[in-house]
Amino acid sequence: xxxxxxACVAAFVLGAASSGQAQDAARAEGWVVIPVDDYRALxxxxxxxxxxxxxxxxxxxxxxxxxxxxxNGDSATGEARLxxxxxxxxxxxxxxxxxxxxxxxxxxxxxxxxxxxxxxxVLLAKTGRALLSLDVAIPLxxxxxxxxxxxxPSAGAVTRLAIVVPRPGIELSVSGGVLSDRPQTQDAxxxxxxRARQPLTxxxxxxxxxxxxxxxxxxxxxxxxxxxxxxxxxxxxxxVRVEIVQGLAxxxxxxxxxxxxxxQVSGALVADWESRPGTLRVTFxxxxxxxxxxxxxxxxxxxxxxxxxxxxxxxxxxxxxTGGVAVDVVGAGEIGPRExxxxxxxxxxxxxxxxxxxxxxxxxxxxxRPQAGSAPRSLSxxxxxxxxxAVLVANVEEAxxxxxxxxxxxxxxxxxxxxxxxxRGFLALTLPQGATLWSAAVAGRPLRPGLTPSGAVxxxxxxxxxxxxxxxxxxxxxxxxxASAWTDKGTVAFVLPALDLPIARTGxxxxxxxxxxxxxxxxxxxxxxxxxxxxxALRGGGTVFRSGAAAPPPPAAPTTLDQRILQxxxxxxxxxxxxxxxxxxxxxxxxxxxxxxxxxxxxLQAPSLEFSYKRESRW
Numbered sequence: 042x043x044x045x046x047x048a049c050v051a052a053f054v055l056g057a058a059s060s061g062q063a064q065d066a067a068r069a070e071g072w073v074v075i076p077v078d079d080y081r082a083l084x085x086x087x088x089x090x091x092x093x094x095x096x097x098x099x100x101x102x103x104x105x106x107x108x109x110x111x112x113n114g115d116s117a118t119g120e121a122r123l124x125x126x127x128x129x130x131x132x133x134x135x136x137x138x139x140x141x142x143x144x145x146x147x148x149x150x151x152x153x154x155x156x157x158x159x160x161x162x163v164l165l166a167k168t169g170r171a172l173l174s175l176d177v178a179i180p181l182x183x184x185x186x187x188x189x190x191x192x193x194p195s196a197g198a199v200t201r202l203a204i205v206v207p208r209p210g211i212e213l214s215v216s217g218g219v220l221s222d223r224p225q226t227q228d229a230x231x232x233x234x235x236r237a238r239q240p241l242t243x244x245x246x247x248x249x250x251x252x253x254x255x256x257x258x259x260x261x262x263x264x265x266x267x268x269x270x271x272x273x274x275x276x277x278x279x280x281v282r283v284e285i286v287q288g289l290a291x292x293x294x295x296x297x298x299x300x301x302x303x304x305q306v307s308g309a310l311v312a313d314w315e316s317r318p319g320t321l322r323v324t325f326x327x328x329x330x331x332x333x334x335x336x337x338x339x340x341x342x343x344x345x346x347x348x349x350x351x352x353x354x355x356x357x358x359x360x361x362x363t364g365g366v367a368v369d370v371v372g373a374g375e376i377g378p379r380e381x382x383x384x385x386x387x388x389x390x391x392x393x394x395x396x397x398x399x400x401x402x403x404x405x406x407x408x409x410r411p412q413a414g415s416a417p418r419s420l421s422x423x424x425x426x427x428x429x430x431a432v433l434v435a436n437v438e439e440a441x442x443x444x445x446x447x448x449x450x451x452x453x454x455x456x457x458x459x460x461x462x463x464x465r466g467f468l469a470l471t472l473p474q475g476a477t478l479w480s481a482a483v484a485g486r487p488l489r490p491g492l493t494p495s496g497a498v499x500x501x502x503x504x505x506x507x508x509x510x511x512x513x514x515x516x517x518x519x520x521x522x523x524a525s526a527w528t529d530k531g532t533v534a535f536v537l538p539a540l541d542l543p544i545a546r547t548g549x550x551x552x553x554x555x556x557x558x559x560x561x562x563x564x565x566x567x568x569x570x571x572x573x574x575x576x577x578a579l580r581g582g583g584t585v586f587r588s589g590a591a592a593p594p595p596p597a598a599p600t601t602l603d604q605r606i607l608q609x610x611x612x613x614x615x616x617x618x619x620x621x622x623x624x625x626x627x628x629x630x631x632x633x634x635x636x637x638x639x640x641x642x643x644x645l646q647a648p649s650l651e652f653s654y655k656r657e658s659r660w
Contacts, residue, residue: 308335
């Protein structure tokens with residue numbers, strides 16, 4: 042019987058095989074559907090990787106911790122929500138923050154067991170993001186009339202606390218984080234955000250009424266305004282400083298004249314700001330009782346050129362208003378005559394930190410006179426613009442140098458340049474090595490030069506107008522140069538400044554000690570007779586050197602550079618002025634000297650003349 046059954050089974054199998062072969066022969070094409078996991082397993086066997094993929098660096102990461110608590114008696118109860126990202130296959134351990142008293146735990150809304158040993162934790166078996174909710178109670182610490190809630194440090198990137206403190210009239214402070222929101226009602230939560238891996242401590246106590254809140258507000262203010270007059274847009278920035286003398290200031294009103302559009306108000310204590318026609322109200326996070334500052338940025342709507350009235354940001358409610366305003370021209374233009382009212386001329390650097398790194402030689406600045414905020418102030422400027430079609434030429438028509446040489450190697454040099462220009466905005470001048478600039482002036486106006494990144498002195502230039510011959514104007518520098526002291530005899534190379542403009546002709550007058558004989562060496566400069574400056578801009582600004590016409594000075598006259606400097610200091614009488622100090626030291630005809638001249642000095646070339654010296658036998 043068994044043999045019969047086996048024979049039937051064998052016949053059935055053979056019949057099925059032959060039927061399958063017949064079907065395959067009948068249908069050669071087709072497709073088969075298999076699960077994705079089976080396909081990946083087959084592909085992995087067909088193309089095995091060179092090495093197994095690295096495991097994730099962490100089994101699980103605690104991304105965010107959120108507390109919703111309410112104070113009940115001597116503890117705070119509520120819910121702690123932990124957002125966990127599981128990256129490892131299999132069971133993963135997630136620790137509960139230390140110091141929490143957990144009554145129940147839920148994973149994605151479903152109860153989950155809490156394991157106490159070796160430390161409180163839960164086990165997760167599913168990869169991806171999970172939300173672990175804990176019913177917690179945290180004891181409070183009391184002392185010195187205050188209550189303290191301390192949350193343990195968390196490895197999460199974000200720790201957020203929302204706590205309801207049902208106490209009337211309290212003050213709450215945060216340590217280890219920031220307080221982001223204050224409640225408007227007693228039952229609304231306080232919101233705080235903690236720092237990663239730092240404990241978040243919240244302290245509250247009964248609010249003490251500040252007597253200053255009932256006092257009338259009195260305050261002083263300072264406004265430092267910087268405006269850049271551009272071809273199309275003119276940005277403006279005003280730094281406002283507030284100093285409270287009496288009372289508390291929950292907000293400050295700033296007068297914004299017509300012509301200024303406010304774009305942004307920023308500051309450490311700025312909560313909000315509202316711009317209305319003529320007024321800007323800045324509200325603080327909490328009433329200010331000492332001092333604060335904020336920055337107002339916007340745009341000016343003024344004329345492109347001509348007589349331009351600069352709108353001034355004011356503090357009309359301030360008992361005393363100080364500060365200043367600085368104006369610069371962007372593009373091809375310059376500032377002409379100024380008409381200030383209630384303002385005094387000043388250096389841009391005198392206006393303080395808001396102008397750090399923005400001081401340019403073409404900038405003009407004025408300081409507010411200490412007056413009440415309601416006192417009248419105004420500033421009008423004449424702005425001239427130039428177009429590229431007005432460009433003609435920019436060069437130095439004549440350069441004159443007066444040098445006073447000392448036996449100790451010091452040289453006091455006054456450089457004067459007759460410049461003809463209607464193209465260039467600035468003149469870059471590189472002083473010789475070891476030289477120290479004392480003063481600078483353009484067209485008779487002293488100024489504080491700027492510096493290029495390479496260390497060259499940057500001076501603003503006057504610009505001529507279209508049509509007619511461009512007039513020349515004088516650029517003057519005074520600097521001190523140090524070199525090696527003279528011996529009984531030797532040779533000295535005297536280097537002059539290098540300009541970024543070509544120089545048509547150069548004249549140098551060297552005054553030296555009468556105890557030495559000086560002879561010019563052959564080179565670019567030659568000895569000549571001084572007939573005075575060729576350019577009209579330099580005439581009357583110095584003396585003409587007459588070789589052999591000068592007599593030795595009387596004994597009382599200073600004969601060294603140090604004595605000349607002491608004489609200048611004594612003659613100044615200790616007076617001080619605002620702005621750059623013009624150093625005008627006369628170079629009289631005393632002692633021997635020589636005059637040298639040269640022509641056609643290329644731009645960026647430092648002229649140099651050599652001379653030999655020898656001590657006279659009678660000395």
